[in-house]
Amino acid sequence: MKTTGTENADRANFPQRPAASPFTAASQSTTPFLSSGPVVGSEAFAFRPAPPNAPQTTPSAPQTTRPYLSSGLMVGSEASGFRPTQPVRYNDPSIPRPPSSFVPPPTGTLQHHPTPQFFSTAQAPPPRTSPGQPVFPPPIRAPAGHVPSPPVYLHSQPQISSGQMGSPPQSINYVPSGRSVPPSSSDSLFSAPRSTLQPLQSAFPGYSSKSPNAVTQPPPVQSAPVFTHQGGYGPPPPATSTPFLAHQRGYVPPPPVAAPPAFYSREQMQHQGSGLPMGAVQGLTEDFSSLSLASVPGSLDPGLDSKVLPRPLDGDVEPKSFAEMYPLNCNSRYLRLTTSAIPNSQSLTSRWHLPLGAVVCPLAEAPEGEEVPIVNFATTGIIRCRRCRTYVNPYMTFTDGGRKFRCNICALLNDVPGDYFAQLDANGRRIDLNERPELTKGTVEFIAPAEYMVRPPMPPLYFFVIDVSISAVRSGMLEVVAQTIKSCLDRLPGFPRTQIGFITFDSSIHFYNMKSSLTQPQMMVVTDLDDIFVPLPDDLLVNLSESRSVVDVFLDSLPSMFQDNVNMESAFGPAIKAAFMVMNQLGGKMLIFQNTLPSLGVGRLRLRGDDLRVYGTDKEHTLRIPEDPFYKQMAADCTKYQIAVNVYALSDKYTDIASLGTLAKYTGGQIYYYPSFQSSIHKEKLRHELARDLTRETAWESVLRIRCGKGVRFTTYHGNFMLRSTDLIALPAVDCDKAYAMQMSLEETLLTTQTVYFQVALLYTSSSGERRIRVHTAAAPVVSELGEMYRQADTGAIISLFCRLAIEKTLSYKLEEARSSIQQRIVKAFREYRNLYAVQHRLGGRMIYPESLKFLPLYGLALCKSIPLRGGYADAQLDERCAAGHTMMALPVKNLLKLLYPNLVRVDEYLGKASSKPDELNISRLPVTAESLDSRGLYIYDDGLRFVIWFGKMLPPDIAMNLLGEDFATDFSRVILSERDSEMSRKLMEILKKFREIDPSYYQMNHLVRQGEQPREGFFLLTNLIEDQVGGMNGYIDWIQQIHRQVQQNA
């Protein structure tokens, strides 16, 4: 049985269920009109009455909205993809009427449909129908033909959609399907009529005489209007009438046969499937997807083929419809909403059990050609709304001949400053629109004048705090760091203003005077840790371009200076305090390299580490929060003085990342964790990541605020930063690898607006010393239907918020509770969704979920198995947990999804092929499960943070030989993969390089693993195969079943 949320699955399933028949019965009894509607079960049946109906539908609509509704309901039924088309059938006639010319118009309407205007129409069906009526007469009055038909058609459209769900995408479904009627039916039924089309054309009377016949079946009440309209229809050009006849002809015979609806429906479905244009298929799939599961709870047989479960093998697919709907919105790499349809009431919000919010990555890297335009309002000052301070954006409307503009967020009418004035053209658009990127682009950058500064823009400032105790020297860290910093000096942003400074520490603190007049740095040692002071007021922090030679000398001599150091202590706290004192005039970035547990002075920590007994008790979470308030206080002070802290933790023992990480967490920094750092193994990783940290474009002393329309408010913020006021995020340094999430809530019980606007503004100092404001603007429609919210949901953003919420939860609750809260929310969301559809359908043992959320359960499972949340004491080191938690709190959506569901690819075949070139590399991703691993293969597992290269047991030895040389038989923990003199090795390195280039924010280190080599294999790969059952955690199938069972309970 097929599953994966495509309408194929539905189609396949459908015939088995005789669901159609109950409907026919039920509806027949309700109204005359219905009789034709429900018959739907069979296309033929529906079709016969169709022609007369078509005209009829429209006029009768006002009286009989209900029948429509019922047919609509049915539509929403399990038939999902398939059913909806049925009602169209009898509207169809309106389409075929001008058959020759009609095909283009529908496409036109098809495109129009998704536009926001239609939302409103769909929401309010009755008013819509009445305007429709007046439109209708034209056919009678003017037989001219084509003109009237589109309105009619259009008009009937919303009706259906309203009956159905009031949802535009569904109405989209109709359009194409309607259009496709002739082709689809042509398969069997139409082909014959087609041929007879010409003769029939002339026999118009036959049409009218026949149609009454057809109509006699429905009760007489109906037939009357039919006739009148038929009169109306008779006149239209012969060309239009013919298809009707054709239909008639083709379909008249079937009715009697229509008895076994299931059979028909199946047939018809197939027709549809073959006849539908691509767009329609996509539209249909949006309805909902389902998964057939064994209906017996607890049965041993899963009843479910793991192959059909949905898997994001194409990576993160962003919802497209939203971007198409609002082309002026900023790109989704900057702002992603968890659902692009904002609920219009608090009661609706409460039924949406997933997070409602946004994930913002303000400085995401733009691909070539999509650079953010920079706008300088030198003379006018930045145009903002007077009341809500919203920045000028494409959604602001200019009125009053261009003298006023209306704020899109608070609707206040503002005056346009004289220098910014431009006249409006006939369409009400400013004549200078094309020269104004701020009015045409969702993302712009303003150059901020002096009123946006509290002090002159700061220079980029890097301050290094380096541990030089024995373990730092022994592990080779000192050398790698010194070399890397030196190699990056030329590439530090902000030349020639860049400032730099160094402190090293063991049991004492060493300051370095780098004054440009010196030939080599002067070292000053402070041993008084209780009352730390800065020995020199200036010259500890120097301008890089002036003191370049001194810095070079220092970095060259640093490794040798301490190579005989045997000091094991670490005065970490005092060193940070000292660095803080040096930096607090300017702010900047503090990079801390820490190799041992802080043992002296303030902020000393103890080995509270992994106490097995604490796990599972109420005190479990205390291990994950900082032990000493010093760290929080220090972090708060750093943020206050615009200092961002990046912590590089490289210890081989427990270093209490929970405490050290706090420094990074509240200063907008980042934790880099290299457990058991050995320069021989980790050198490349540290070098790459440090270089990236130093050279990527960074925004300094910044604040971020997100504004949104009236009635909606952002309430909670999640990520690595500190709030400066209720809605102002303070970010001493921010770069393209950081994302922030926020949740919103409705302030008013009912939103009256049609659209909610969001504006993210990041005020920052660029490395070049300019004060700038980056503004991202987006609009989202307000909806009244829960189904619509589900349709517009964005799994990536939801998972990103889930991840942050769960990690925050681990700081005050048990891991178990954090995991179950994720599961509960997924279950609640799916249950609510099921309730939307379960009323009209017998869903049986099927699990249904919206197409947009088909990966949600899998990502939820992956989240529960991710390092910060997985298992218990034994499943991950405490430090590793905390470090991963801090990392995941900052990851942008795409990186997070890749981390959660890694790439697993098989490469041995590719390597074996002689001719293939690296740019032909086209390897398909495999499900992340042990079943994908073939013992004859070579696999790469890539989660964005590391590579695991898995050598199967039966892998031809020559491949291993080629890749590893003589090392291939030794212990893999000591083997380093490097380029060897063979084609295969070069190719592998090429692949790895390509994978690394996809996302340069982290360097994936190679871990070689041989099949069956425990515990290495288990540690690196097996525990990370998230679809498998590992250590008491569910496998994918079990997880789906568990969720399904819980959804069904109290459903």
Added chain:
Amino acid sequence: MADLFAWLLSFFLLIAIVGIILYQLMCLADLEFDYINPYDSASRINKAVIPEFVTQGSLCLLHLVTGHWFMFLFCVPHSYYNFTLYTKKRHLVDVTEIFNQLPWEKKQRIYKLVYLVFLLCASIFGMIWSIVE
């Protein structure tokens, strides 16, 4: 006569505690409306926390020493609550998380305030009673 003084003293102590808590609430409200920054707000509140706890403790003791058993019993839960907060090191507001904790911190102080107002009434009643006697 001594009893009257004891009541008077307890009355002033109560007024002091109410004052301190009102001050903390004001700081929190100011923070919410963005009149002061979280650093100042937190440091002001944290400065007032220990005096508040000490005053509350001494009030409790005073009732014990002077033999106002009922008043003592009324005071005990509050003191116990303060004591547990202190031992769990949760008595100070956390400047880094102050916005997330804001609703809870406010609620906690408002409950305290209501409780104290009740105590205040009781203590005024006791004072008048002792005068009448």
